[in-house]
């Protein structure tokens with residue numbers, strides 16, 4: 001019988017976390033007297049900071065690696081810094097807040113290079129430009145989603161039954177309360193605190209994600225930095241009242257509505273308030289939306305253009321740095337050729353790349369996006385911004401491409417900015433059929449970027465012209481990368 005060398009819940013002692021790998025896991029190697037197991041890869045969740053020495057609990061044993069969680073820190077990393085608003089060092093919303101910013105940039109740059117290593121088999125010595133950091137590392141987020149929940153922990157001697165904050169890293173059922181969050185500005189924090197205090201006094205419980213019952217679920221605060229408008233969205237489980245019939249649903253919901261609307265008297269920046277009724281298991285903020293105050297969308301101004309943002313619209317969370325991202329994408333295009341070009345902007349989000357290219361004078365620009373609400377009023381917005389060279393398709397990119405190619409339509413430049421998860425496998429082969437001189441690929445996920453670049457290089461004669469990693473999201477593991485691919 002094979003000897004069991006390690007099993008679930010075993011504790012691995014004094015393990016050095018060597019680095020962070022993409023996502024937010026730590027990477028370490030096992031020390032074991034048996035050479036068959038020595039050096040086995042360990043992934044670490046919890047409070048992983050490079051060069052920390054920790055005791056780890058085994059969560060899962062796989063053939064090639066172990067999944068573990070930090071149980072005790074034996075030696076703090078030399079690079080670790082204190083952060084006043086993260087006293088327990090455990091919050092999931094700003095996982096890297098205890099890592100100095102210059103180190104964060106080094107880690108991100110390394111992670112992009114590691115992910116793209118495979119691509120070097122097709123194109124050695126990839127043309128990397130040095131990573132560009134964000135000019136503001138605090139108060140940069142225009143949108144934040146807090147969760148309601150409890151924090152019950154014998155280990156930390158904490159028993160908190162009504163919190164509003166972020167999930168504890170790696171522990172889904174614990175929500176860490178806070179005085180405020182340094183990723184958003186003081187006004188957003190003030191409103192967050194007021195809503196928390198009010199919700200607590202209402203006598204309704206926070207939603208329990210494990211049991212899938214009870215009431216308060218999320219609070220989303222979105223504030224545009226240049227147009228200076230704010231949207232609030234409160235999500236809750238309406239099914240709570242079905243099982244607690246003695247509580248008057250209408251009067252409770254009215255109290256919440258009245259309170260939220262009363263905030264607009266004090267903070268006239270608030271232009272839009274929604275309820276999100278979510279009885280579903282999915283831990284998401286946006287579900288069945290009810291507009292309870294004024295505007296459906298809020299405005300933002302970037303690059304001399306006006307953008308309307310709805311609750312579910314994608315919009316770059318770092319407004320000031322979004323301007324830089326879009327101007328870099330535009331710089332990568334051959335500007336003198338734009339006047340004669342049809343540009344396909346695949347995965348549109350909210351206007352941004354589309355309008356920036358339209359304003360720069362592209363002959364014709366067609367954007368494709370599957371979320372319908374993102375496209376609300378696009379014609380009105382085009383008129384508002386005096387742009388007549390744009391059109392919009394509400395479709396899945398993979399379906400749009402099939403149809404577009406079937407009609408023998410052509411394009412001269414492709415801009416691809418897919419969501420984090422992936423690009424549909426049907427889309428990539430069709431992208432190559434356009435045979436454009438250039439593709440600009442904007443990515444927020446180095447792993448899927450590597451997979452797609454590999455596919456493109458193997459199946460075509462495109463070459464990578466430049467790769468620029470860019471940090472839009474300080475204190476988080478997220479990285480944006482812009483890649484220009486050209487044909488000689």
Ligand SMILES: C[S@@+](CC[C@H](N)C(=O)[O-])C[C@H]1O[C@@H](n2cnc3c(N)ncnc32)[C@H](O)[C@@H]1O
Nearest residue numbers: 314347348349350352369370396397417418419
């Ligand atoms: C990273 S965002 C794009 C950002 C956009 N370029 C911008 O800067 O505002 C990705 C977008 O792709 C959309 N999306 C995801 N899968 C899609 C698909 N299969 N077809 C079309 N759009 C999709 C998402 O709704 C999201 O708005």
